[in-house]
Amino acid sequence: MKKILLFILCVVLLENNLSATVIKGYVLDAKNKEPLIGAVVYDQNNMKVNDVVGMDGSFKLNNVNEGSHDLIFKYIGYEIKEKNIYVALNHKVVHMTVFLEPKGLSLAQVDVVAQQNTESNAYAIHKERTAENVENILSAKSIQLSPDITVANVLSRMPGVTVQRTANSGEGQYAIIRGMDKRYNYTLVDGIKIPSPDDKNRYVPMDIFPAELISNLVVIKALTPDMEGDAIGGAMDLILKDAPPSFLFTANLSVGYNQLFFDRPFYQFDHQAVHLKSPAEMYGADYPAKVSDFTINNLKFQRVRALPNFNGGLSIGDRFFHKKLGVIVAVSNQTSYSGSNDFFATPRAKPNVDNMPGFEYMTTRYYSTQNNRLGIHNKNDFVIDKNNRIVLYNAYFQLNKYISRNSVETALGTGVGNVITKDRSQTQLESIYNTTLQGFHTLFPSLSFDWSAVYSKAWANNPDDVQLQYNSTIINAPTLQGLTHKWSHNTDQDLAGYLNVYWKPKFDGSTPEFQFGGMFRHKSRNNYYNEYSLTPELINNEPQSFTTIDSAKFVFQGYNANLGSPVNQNDYSVIENVVAYYGEVKYTLDKLNVLAGVRMEQTDLHYSTPMPVSFVGRTGSQIYSDILPGIHLRYALARNQNLRFSYFTSISRPGYFEVIPYLVSGEYFDEEGNPYLKRSKAQNLDFRYELFPSSSEQILAGFFYKQIKDPIEYSLVQDLGPSSLQLKPQNFGTALNYGFEFVFLKYFKNFGISGNYTFTKSRITTYKSSYQRNASGDLVTDSVLVTRPMQGQAENIANLSFLYKNLRWGLKMQLAFVYTGKYISQVSGYYGLDYWSMPYTTMDFSFDQRLTKEGKLHIFGKARNILNAAAITRIFRPNSYLTGTYQLPDQNSPNSVVVQKEIYKPSYLIGVRYSF
Template sequence: MATAKKFTKLIFSAFLASVTLEGYSQVIKGRVTDALTGEPLVGATVVLKGTSGKAIVKLDGSFHFKNLQPGDYELIATYIGYSVAKAGPVRVKSEHDAAVINILAKPLHSDLSGITVIGSKGDEAGARSQEQKANQVVNILSSKTLQLLPDITVANALQRVSGVTIEKGSSGEGRYPIIRGMDKRYINTLVNNIKIPSPDNKSRFIPLDLFPSELLERLEVSKSLTPAMEGDAIGGTINLVMKDAPAAKLLQVNVSGGYNNIFGEQPFQSFSTGSMNKRSPNQINGPAYAAKEAEFPLGHMDYTPKSAPVNTTAGITVGNRFGKNKALGVILSGSYQNQYRGTATSVFTTATTPNVDNIPSFEFLRERKYSTRTQRIGVSGKADYRFNPRNKISLFSTYVNLDDRQVRTSIDTTNAINQTLSYSSRTTWQYQSIYNATLQGEHQLSNTGKVDWSAAYSMAKNTIPDQTSFSHGGLSVDRTGNKVQLAGEDILNSMNRSWMKNSDRDLSFYANYTKETKLFNRFFEAKGGALYRHKNRDNFYNYYTLNPLRINGNNQLFTTVDAAQFTFIGSDATAQLNGNNYTFTEDITAGYLQGKWQLTHQLEALGGLRVEHTHQQYNTQLPPTADYKDGTITYTDLLPSLQLKYQLFRNQTLRLSYYKAIARPQFSELIPDGPDNYELFKERGNPEGLQHSTAHNFDFRYELFPGKADQLLLGVFYKRIDDPIELSVRKFGYNTQVFKPVNIGTAATNYGFEAVFIKYVGSFGISANYTYTHSRITNDSMLYKYRDPQLGITDKYISETRPMQGQANHIGNLSVLYKNTSTGTDVQVAVVYTGERLAILNTYAGLHYWLQPTTQLDLSFEQRIYRKLTFYGKLNNLTNTPTITAMHLPYNNYLQKTSVPLSQQSTPDDKIVVQKDYFKTSFLFGFRYKL
């Protein structure tokens, strides 16, 4: 932060120096802005008629000419999508004279009323204007901002928004957002305002690493809701607005290549999918079929190392308007990304139950290496046609596909005096996709009334075929002196094979009617609408366990993958019925009434009531006698909301909002069984008692928009969540623990403060945001292990108050920007800080896993090299910031005896490090052409 302050002073000093110099020569200076919105037209060209003088408009809308001779000058400003703007004559009288002129440019209009082309809609100034005019509390990233960020996916870009953190996968890639400390289960995701299904095999939230950020026109994060918005968004709504048809011919192409430097230390392990069966023996031959060992080949467990794999990306966007009066607009965008990522992980695992006084018992130190190849494809297209000034129809479609191929190798060491080693490997091939097609219509019925409607079909798919893992080991470790020697036999262990497949199909209908009128001689907009969505979800899960074939009655020794032999024992060859095979239907019916009333010249109120009815039904393949084999769930929610907007001045606003919202449980949480493939524990649903969550949400925000890309936002928020749901480790049976969703306590609170500051001075800019969040939840059913004088070592239930899962106290972003429009130079240095947050709950009090604070430094740049051709670069994680997980426990004498290697000389005394993940630095360089 000290460095940032010094840099700010340097910028300010340079700005004052430039102003001082201008005072000693003949100068014409001013700003070029949109005549309708007041937004600066960054990049516009201003020329002095009759001379060779030319200036490019800077980030704050300013331009200047200096060292002019006395005389009269006429200025001409040009910008794509705007009519030519002229100003003058401007008179420069004598030495030391400075003339100031502001040029207003009008956007082009077609003959059809209602088609207005605003050239700045994709830049920062356009985003600020949309935030200022929005009905709800919202933050927006424009397409220009997304292009210049160091990130190439929507998930990673979201961490730049105030109050948003991201949850990363094992490859280090961001996947799920957390808004203001509210976990991903409390967040709603839309594409062009249409809710889309999730390909996740357990949940309804969307893995946003599927979406390349270059497909977007803008990224909206709404932190309050109006009655017209869907109500399952306690944390907020993320809306991915895809690129819209341009005003004129558009062609943009980009290609890039890069590298992850972790592969300088560990090779990338690749495998062939040729030997992997996309369908299990159960799927092919039926549930009663007894599988044969020959149906489980091992070719994909034979890895091939790559020393320096190259990352590549490519993208193209084409669009134009056609026909009479340009009534037909078309755009098509495509993106391809092929990334190689590596992870080095150290994990220290705990036993199922702790020692006395809840002191954890550690079992294995696992040194893991991940090699992940991700291929990401995204295509988005839109066509809109205006029949006449009152009727318009649009068709847009989006398809994204993610193909992940991951190898995980692990060396496990027991935490004991006589240590033993074991080795394990896991091969995972996962491909996910989302497709959405939406037909929309807008019809102006009269001068004051209009109707809009949407019909949408969406499909989300997820497949993990033949995930394979096996281990071998048992070698003893002799650490005599400075030498480490292995002794004993390397014995082959069992092998697990699993197939997972799920799909979601949504059919949705939206209809809205809007009427403008007056109420008590004040403007009043009445709006009402309805929604119906039918969802079908299918889930398939099938697994087999094969044991090593005994050779002459002896354990089979491991030599190579190709030589390993496995066989079935007993009924393992037949796939067993389980609750992970199910169908799930969900019908959402909603209606709302909303009014927007201009109470005074300065005060506007928007409020109303939304009603949502939920009907769910599931059927599993559990035996007929099993509890909760099938189920039906029905409930109705009344969701009021109110937004007050007070205009202090033209560019200053106060907002006060209230809304009630819900969070529906995830699909797998309502099914009695659960998958076995979790890293730590088996998962299990909770159909017998899980309730959906509801919340009351309040926001108060001050907004300042100085009329350019600058802004200052200061706000506070408060949430009360009833029946919050969290995934907790629970005892199941005598000595087994499972992950299980539960309604923790009776209610939770979440409140905080949020600040956003953006300021541009000439070619320099600073963008910063900070969010403080504090949540509180009390769990009355935590276990504590202690020594009872009569019962001996036993458990008792105690109460524990803590933050909500995923909530970080402090979140901050700081970006220093330099933009020189005359040379075509853009540079951005970005720092993101995320405070400590609770990652995994444990049944036993105080034994939770906490993600430690992280600070990540990234750099991006773009440089024009010839007319419309630019060279750009994106550098991520320059400081090689690891992800560290710890327990809030002192490193005491007992733990010193157990030798916790990750904590030694690397953590405060009040924490024990249980996991470290390193991802190293990624580099990407490329070329972009835009016509």
């Protein structure tokens, strides 16, 4: 860390090495007054006196001697300009502003084919300024410089977005937009909604996407009628790389390491030993499994030194047949080793009297995770003629996780030191595939249309999730307890069609644009689940001692235990058809742009399970229609200033698995479904002021307000008995979510500062249980109304980045901070016992240095979590666990209890990039 700060200080000192006399000023486009970043300025009589125009359009010439100087200003595509200036002896600073004129062409006939650099920061800011709705965009250039290699982590740097981390590695996984839980957003790839490999829900895990395949990352916060309406928080659109205007070749290779494994070994199991199918899948549902059908090799953990992380990427593209056919293929392959050291207090099913938190065990967990991430993207576009174009793109994303976990649970207050040890190995295989064929056609100058035919499929396989348990005390050796093997897999397949028609008639000199269209999606989703429980064999009618997994002996105990769970409500099939129609009109009246319209969506969902006919909820359906109006206004105060107002209505459908009456055994609480769960509906308002001082700078400030009817959250309930708690999704009345966003990006020559801040408040009122003594001294459980923030909503979110971009040296650096305020990570069924994730601050550093003059070869580096931030979870109740028999670790407050602490350690990456 000290070396990084010293390096930055040296750069600053070199940058500000002032001479006695300087000439400074700006080089701007003569027409739009935009800075010409990268223009060259030099003294024709002394070539050592030169500079490259910085990010704010400024330049500075040092060591300027007294006398006359012929200054030359050059920029590609602009006329060269020469200015003569005289510097007197007593002049310390000379100021000037120079305007360059674009070069002109005078030809009898010319065909012009132009393509913007869609991966630049200037393009992203331009798209934000001209967008019809409220959105934020991050360009490929910004992503390239960021310390992140996955889309999930990149999202954490965007305004109003927090990212939910995985416990096994601390890496970002799910996005929360404006404090709205991940269920309230959806994911697009090139504007097409994609299915999810998640086994229960609709939302997509964002860590499956490599960041380097992205051309622009768009967070859409106000839906227009032509967009699918099931997002209350917002939508994320991953714009993948387009075919280039000419030959393109880029390749990168990098290696790195996680500091966690400098301090402890990596726990590894044999991935090849995992049986991909359960005995019931291999031999039939009525097959009586034998103990020999199950491998134990995935429980043989080796303590090894983790291999270095490896990342590689390749992009190649060109245009053929007189530029009519464009092709690009991009590949990213990432292998990383990560983990966490975790403390967790295992709660009792029922709290202590007066809703005081009660815990059974103090648990320490050690995770070791190997991630293999693959992304392949191919896009082809063919220009038939000036009125017709066809696009075909294919994308495949894969994330394989191999997770080893060792946990030790120590009983609290027993006096004999009961210890439960659990060894677990998990294999999680996730994939998403999408292929889309699109056509863009112009029939008349006033009439055009486009269409899309889509096939998408997401699938996940969690084969042989195996856990071994053995117990011991201070005075007794470990005894073998049990062994469980679980298999689950699911598929989510979409067949969809889209049609959009555009009509621009002329009325009295004005040209409104009418747009209408529709979509149809047929979704089929299937889930498989099977679990086998094996019991230790008694040795001479005594519990079996545990030494190693090789010597452990198991049997099936109980009726049909060797069949696993061939018929259970966790197996299900869902068919969902969504039909949507919309109409909207766009109109410009002087400085006011109006987009208004309405969307109608009809949802028809049917599910079935293999349960007996007598089972309540064996099959079911949800059929409903929604009318979703919206209006978006943009008023141009000036060329570079906007006022925006948006109103739209939207919905959020329950997860597929949530409406199935399932029951899954969880680690601490069982989970059950809710067939009576309803969709959430929302009214959404946005107001934003926008200022764009230049093509690379912006200031955005806005307010948002959301009223959500029937929001969905998980809560603990007692459906299965007074001594048992289950997590269950439920609707909770009406909720409010509102706040303020501020975004800024400003450059000072080569230095820049970028940041955003979001303040969010939400309010939801629900019933909770209160466990206490009544006036007679009897223990009773009452219901009380409680108002609290929505689950996952952080009141304060902030990002701050210090940038340095020296075009002369070819050096870019970024020191970035991300702050996420406290939020409810788990809603409790009891008053005052919600789990709160505490404020979390990370600091990251990255750099990119050009190695060759022509800029083809670069070296880059990334350092994440430099401050070694720990993720801490608390219950805000008086703390009786500071000392004594029930003492818990890491307690530092009498007013709150630390129930979880996760440590991930910093990680580092360095590599090279070549482009041609």
